[in-house]
Amino acid sequence: MKIAFIGGGVMGEIILSAILDKGLSTPQAISVSDIKKSRRQHLQKKYGVTVTDSNRLAAGGDVVVLAVKPQDLTTVMAELNGQLKAGQLVLSIIAGARINTLCLGLNHNQVVRVMPNTPAQIGQGISVWTATAEVSQEQKEQAGSILKAMGRELYVADEKYIDMATAVSGSGPAYIFLFIESLVAAAVNIGLPADIAKELVLETILGSGNLVQKSGKEPARLRKMVTSPGGVTAEALNKLEKGGFAELVLEAVVAAYNKARRLGD
């Protein structure tokens, strides 16, 4: 598969690395354009791919991955408008960029819009995606194989779910990292050595997530199973409840969702 990357930053590299790792393409069949020289040098040296500072020159693959920041999209679309041929699949990971905007800006209608997340760099990402009606079955399979290289993928027919996924799974790793930081800091505060605190927190988070997934039980039920009335866990949960933990999480996700939607305006 011939693949072009427009933007070779953090996410672009994660996708590129997963594609090569899973043998979906070869360094010779991949070109990356990035305005930053240091990124071009890094990607060329580490992966042996072709690099350029010209988005037009790069954009010749079967799949053209758009991986620039939302604020750079207008420039990129102006450069690529009219350059893409029928049969080329555009795969955009740009937060907030609507399919309609991409199709109009690029003058191209075979577009897949994806929201990946950063655990993709260890093959444990979750990517939520949708496609225009003009995307063929073969192109959907191409897109699916790229996303599977980074972990799990979930196709949604309605684009509205992409902005929602952005606020949940796209930004979600940062919420979990903050929770990990807070729990480790609390553990250290009550006297645990930092290395022990970190190991306990990480194993607890991984084990709890896996337990929800593997047991098939609702998280609320699992929570009640570890919470004896008047016991130790109840003390902590009462504090979190009184502090408005659930409401705060709701407010945070709504704020992220609104921001993701505004990016598309």
Ligand SMILES: NC(=O)c1ccc[n+]([C@@H]2O[C@H](COP(=O)([O-])OP(=O)(O)OC[C@H]3O[C@@H](n4cnc5c(N)ncnc54)[C@H](OP(=O)(O)O)[C@@H]3O)[C@@H](O)[C@H]2O)c1
């Ligand atoms: N990071 C995440 O967790 C995540 C998750 C899901 C989706 N996304 C989406 O992924 C996209 C990329 O994010 P990122 O974190 O990879 O950003 P990033 O690291 O800033 O990568 C973007 C790269 O594109 C370059 N660039 C800027 N303007 C360009 C242009 N006109 N032509 C070619 N290259 C250009 C940037 O150079 P400069 O630095 O010089 O501008 C940078 O090297 C974003 O739209 C974001 O919404 C990110």
